[in-house]
Amino acid sequence: MxxxxxxxxxxxxxxxxxxxxDDARLWVPxxxxxxxxNVSRLQSVYPYHLGKMIGASQVINESLAGGSxxxxxxxxxxxFNNLLIKNKKITNHFVTIQWTDPTRYEFYDTYQNxxxxxxxxxxFTEKNxxxxxxxxxxxxxxxxxxxTQQDFANxxxxxxxxxxxxxxxxxxxxxxxxxxxDGPFFKESLIxxxxxxxxxxxxxxxxxxxxxxxxxxxxxxxxxxxxxPGLLGHKxxxxxxxxxxxxxxxxxxxxxL
Amino acid sequence: MxxxxxxxxxxxxxxLYNFSNGINGEIxxxxxxxxxxxxERQNVVYPAHLGxxxxxxxxxxxxxxxxxxxxxxxxxxxxxxxxxNNNQEVSDHFVTIQWTEPSRIExxxxxxxxWHMITAxxxxxxxxxxxxxxxxxxxxxxxxxxxxxxxxxxxxxxxxICLGSFFEKHKIPxxxxxxxxxxxxxxxxxKATLPKIDKIMCDYNWYNDIPSQSFMAGKVDAPHGxxxxxxxxxxxxxxxxxxxxxxxxxxxxxxxx
Numbered sequence: 001m002x003x004x005x006x007x008x009x010x011x012x013x014x015x016x017x018x019x020x021x022d023d024a025r026l027w028v029p030x031x032x033x034x035x036x037x038n039v040s041r042l043q044s045v046y047p048y049h050l051g052k053m054i055g056a057s058q059v060i061n062e063s064l065a066g067g068s069x070x071x072x073x074x075x076x077x078x079x080f081n082n083l084l085i086k087n088k089k090i091t092n093h094f095v096t097i098q099w100t101d102p103t104r105y106e107f108y109d110t111y112q113n114x115x116x117x118x119x120x121x122x123x124f125t126e127k128n129x130x131x132x133x134x135x136x137x138x139x140x141x142x143x144x145x146x147x148t149q150q151d152f153a154n155x156x157x158x159x160x161x162x163x164x165x166x167x168x169x170x171x172x173x174x175x176x177x178x179x180x181x182d183g184p185f186f187k188e189s190l191i192x193x194x195x196x197x198x199x200x201x202x203x204x205x206x207x208x209x210x211x212x213x214x215x216x217x218x219x220x221x222x223x224x225x226x227x228x229p230g231l232l233g234h235k236x237x238x239x240x241x242x243x244x245x246x247x248x249x250x251x252x253x254x255x256x257l
Numbered sequence: 258m259x260x261x262x263x264x265x266x267x268x269x270x271x272x273l274y275n276f277s278n279g280i281n282g283e284i285x286x287x288x289x290x291x292x293x294x295x296x297e298r299q300n301v302v303y304p305a306h307l308g309x310x311x312x313x314x315x316x317x318x319x320x321x322x323x324x325x326x327x328x329x330x331x332x333x334x335x336x337x338x339x340x341x342n343n344n345q346e347v348s349d350h351f352v353t354i355q356w357t358e359p360s361r362i363e364x365x366x367x368x369x370x371x372w373h374m375i376t377a378x379x380x381x382x383x384x385x386x387x388x389x390x391x392x393x394x395x396x397x398x399x400x401x402x403x404x405x406x407x408x409x410x411x412x413x414x415x416x417x418i419c420l421g422s423f424f425e426k427h428k429i430p431x432x433x434x435x436x437x438x439x440x441x442x443x444x445x446x447x448k449a450t451l452p453k454i455d456k457i458m459c460d461y462n463w464y465n466d467i468p469s470q471s472f473m474a475g476k477v478d479a480p481h482g483x484x485x486x487x488x489x490x491x492x493x494x495x496x497x498x499x500x501x502x503x504x505x506x507x508x509x510x511x512x513x514x
Contacts, residue, residue, distance in 0.1 A: 077414060077418060081414070084456075107408055108405035108408045110406075137402055138402040144398075150363075150364065153327075156334060157415075158415075160423055164418075164419070164422030167422070167426050198342055
């Protein structure tokens with residue numbers, strides 16, 4: 001069984017590793033898989049620990065710090081669609097998706113031929129981790145044109161796209177969230193979208209609770225000011241996921257803490 | 258059985274009707290949904306004819322001229338999720354989705370509480386014609402600063418998967434097709450993605466089976482451009498009817514033709 005994980009910095013190793021390591025070039029981990037820092041990163045985060053617990057023969061972690069849900073959906077569909085095009089089996093996978101802040105976005109810069117990751121803290125070019133000045137205008141305008149209502153509509157679209165894709169293709173999966181973006185953001189949106197909230201529960205969420213998330217799960221964090229999981233926190237989160245996978249009988253494995 | 262249709266101007270009645278009506282343009286069809294002109298329009302477009310051929314008890318046409326695939330996905334999910342939340346049956350529906358040019362987008366304006374529909378050539382405010390200047394400003398910023406063919410193609414794939422998987426999961430019979438042959442007529446990039454699109458997307462129900470060959474334009478009477486004439490809408494309904502029968506999507510009485 002192959003375990004596929006996607007998410008943002010909470011799955012990537014944020015707070016423990018830096019995107020700005022020019023030697024390891026962690027912003028394109030697929031090109032520098034064997035660099036010692038990258039190997040260390042991949043073996044520190046929860047997908048690695050969970051992969052061992054569920055007996056995965058391979059763990060693929062396509063998360064990226066600063067990544068958006070747009071990126072998560074794009075990369076995940078790209079991965080599975082490429083297997084489908086080659087007539088390869090995909091039901092031998094298990095997937096965890098750690099959804100991130102729905103206000104995040106990405107766009108494609110045709111000048112650099114790279115995706116640009118956009119968060120409320122800034123932006124960077126995925127290919128080289130640079131923050132080119134000429135993209136400042138696009139960045140500012142994206143936030144000028146964005147709205148809570150549209151962010152939530154996009155989030156629904158993303159969850160439904162992957163959730164039903166996994167169901168239709170019989171791929172067992174588990175969804176989780178990194179933080180409490182559902183604080184002011186989510187509650188405000190519920191005024192418009194409480195119907196959606198109820199139906200989001202049809203998908204497999206950790207502990208069957210959309211509001212349960214990594215930051216408030218009681219796992220160890222990097223520091224008081226940094227809510228990313230610490231080294232122990234990643235192991236603890238893997239335990240929480242493994243227990244939930246066993247409870248839901250998503251996979252057949254023996255769960256022992 | 259209820260026929261639910263969504264799409265852009267090809268399904269709305271583009272070229273047969275204008276958004277703005279009345280001596281001073283006081284009637285705005287996207288906003289004044291119950292206006293007699295809107296009711297008349299709904300009766301001449303292909304969903305109405307198809308509904309009669311299929312013996313549908315009710316026809317719901319959620320399309321809108323200038324609308325994007327983002328809007329099609331959002332409003333279609335809104336409709337079905339509303340039913341699911343009220344524990345109403347959804348598998349008694351038949352759905353046609355007419356996908357539009359992937360380059361289109363929409364933005365929600367929180368100040369005016371309205372959606373702006375944006376295409377490469379035009380832009381419209383859904384509820385207030387006086388706000389179309391804002392739509393146009395958003396259009397200029399979006400296409401100049403943020404838009405890329407590669408992103409619109411990627412998001413189109415996720416839209417098709419989102420609705421296709423949703424219908425499959427909820428056992429709602431459906432048929433997909435596009436407005437125009439935008440893949441072959443589009444940019445080099447869109448042409449390049451064609452084999453991938455056809456291979457991945459052919460699992461869903463498409464008119465003519467092959468996604469890139471599944472489009473309305475050029476297949477029916479359209480003397481004033483690509484949009485169907487009154488006769489063209491009747492012809493398209495008949496073509497869809499035959500296709501629904503050929504693919505055995507639902508039981509049809511062939512003798513009605």
